[in-house]
Amino acid sequence: MHIAIAGNIGSGKTTLAGLLARHYGWVPHFEDVDENPYLNDFYEDMQRWSFNLQIYFLNTRFNQIVQIRKSGKTVVQDRTIYEDAYIFAPNLHSMGLMSTRDFENYFTLFNLISSLVMPPDLVIYLRASIPTLVKQIQQRGRKFENNIRLDYLKKLNDRYDAWASAYNLGKIITVDVDTCNFAESQEHLSVVIDKVNAELHGLFR
Numbered sequence: 001m002h003i004a005i006a007g008n009i010g011s012g013k014t015t016l017a018g019l020l021a022r023h024y025g026w027v028p029h030f031e032d033v034d035e036n037p038y039l040n041d042f043y044e045d046m047q048r049w050s051f052n053l054q055i056y057f058l059n060t061r062f063n064q065i066v067q068i069r070k071s072g073k074t075v076v077q078d079r080t081i082y083e084d085a086y087i088f089a090p091n092l093h094s095m096g097l098m099s100t101r102d103f104e105n106y107f108t109l110f111n112l113i114s115s116l117v118m119p120p121d122l123v124i125y126l127r128a129s130i131p132t133l134v135k136q137i138q139q140r141g142r143k144f145e146n147n148i149r150l151d152y153l154k155k156l157n158d159r160y161d162a163w164a165s166a167y168n169l170g171k172i173i174t175v176d177v178d179t180c181n182f183a184e185s186q187e188h189l190s191v192v193i194d195k196v197n198a199e200l201h202g203l204f205r
Contacts, residue, residue: 001200002068002118004080006164007126007177008156009148010137015183016126016175016192017078023193029064029077033142043148050092051102057084058110065117080120082169085110087159095155119169122199124192127161128177130154171199 021028092098182189
């Protein structure tokens with residue numbers, strides 16, 4: 001099976017992917033932030049590097065999905081291919097940080113690639129307020145993330161909520177990170193695991 005965790009920057013995707021992988025014995029697929037050749041440049045100059053970054057993400061996530069399906073194992077993935085196309089790229093376009101020409105080119109390529117892959121069996125959406133996101137971004141201390149703008153995070157949050165509410169490609173559950181601190185509380189993590197179990201059992205009925 002393919003389990004994917006969706007959520008804004010700093011919502012806890014990597015942390016939850018690791019916790020669920022440990023609990024279930026799943027194989028985790030993390031977003032390789034340290035090896036991303038565009039991320040630092042992007043936060044320094046979003047308009048210049050937005051298209052390059054989105055193409056890089058599209059390429060790497062497509063490769064991840066191909067490997068996940070080939071593996072025959074149950075994999076938990078940190079972020080989905082759909083978030084880039086329906087949240088990040090449109091947000092950059094609407095903010096004037098990606099040209100219409102580049103956005104249309106990107107989206108045409110995404111439509112082709114998405115037609116070739118199966119959606120995840122389950123999506124876990126981590127919903128968090130801006131203060132929670134900022135707190136968790138600061139706690140992990142990535143230098144390049146110091147340049148993230150609050151209005152950028154806010155616009156992403158709005159798009160995430162709209163995307164999650166309209167998602168119809170498969171099962172999706174929402175975890176409120178403001179009230180569910182799964183990173184530090186075993187009790188809160190158990191709540192998430194109970195939600196996941198309820199959906200996974202449904203997959204086998």
